[in-house]
Amino acid sequence: MxxxxxxxxxxxxxxxxxxxxxxxxxxxxxxxxxxxxxxxxxxxxxxxxxxxxxxxxxxxxxxxxxxxxxxxxxxxxxxxxxxPGDIQQNAVLSDIVGLDNDALMAAPIEPARVKWFDKAKGFGFANVFGKPDDVFVHIEILRQSGLSDLQPGEALAVRVIQGKRGHMAGEVQAWETVLNSADPQQ
Structure with missing residues (x-):
């Protein structure tokens, strides 16, 4: 035995x-x-x-x-x-240089799904639920959130800003991160 x-x-x-x-x-x-x-x-x-x-x-x-x-x-x-580390000093995106942090934080966090993302190209697109426009996602914004890559269909939380070429993510977070930090009384 x-x-x-x-x-x-x-x-x-x-x-x-x-x-x-x-x-x-x-x-x-x-x-x-x-x-x-x-x-x-x-x-x-x-x-x-x-x-x-x-x-x-x-x-x-x-x-x-x-x-x-x-x-x-x-x-x-x-x-x-x-x-996430302080990577913002390395980000040289003309769309966010000089962006007022208060203006970014005033944008609501919205649920989105990754449409596609190409790490080699350094960008991709997401769709905010209920909105028809694609949202541009740059790899430097991703890195500021501690992410290094995205998969199609992955759930995200984004703050969308109006960039020089259209809607873009000014902040990206994993959806579960937002859910885990949400006030339970909301």
Whole structure:
């Protein structure tokens, strides 16, 4: 009779860790996080990211995780928060240079779906629910939100501004991020 000791040990309670995304490759389905306190790299699997409502995450993005030590190393089990880095200084989009942040924040957050996005080209389009116009999405706006890529049909929350060439996303967030941070009394 096999003893219960021959099966994998029950995993202990996960530890809360803050860190930075070292790299993440959505094609490979994983990446690694470096903890603020040091130690071994933390495996971040795409399924953990999807459970948070995102299909990608930009390198250098701040992240808070629950992790567990396994026979294969430290692995993320849940994302509790994502903190996009300050990438705005690198964005040189003529449509947003000099944009008043108060004006951007006055625009409502609207639900949208990705129509298409080409990471190599650095842009794509989304559709806001109930509105006929396409919304231009630039990769620099995406990176400011801690995202690195979008998939067709992916749900988003966007703040739409009027750019020089039409409607464009001034801010992009994963839809689940907005749902998780919404006031429950709304």
């Amino acid at each position: 096999a003893s219960e000791d021959s099966r994998p040990a029950a995993l202990a309670e996960p530890d809360a860790v803050s860190g930075i995304v070292k790299w993440f490759d959505p094609v490979k389905g994983f990446g690694f996080v470096v903890a603020d306190t040091g130690g071994p790299d933390i495996l971040l699997h795409v399924n953990v990211l999807r459970n948070f409502g995102q299909s990608s995450i930009a390198d250098g993005t701040g992240i808070e995780l629950l992790v567990q030590k396994t026979d294969r190393g430290v692995q993320a089990t849940e994302i509790t928060a994502i903190h």
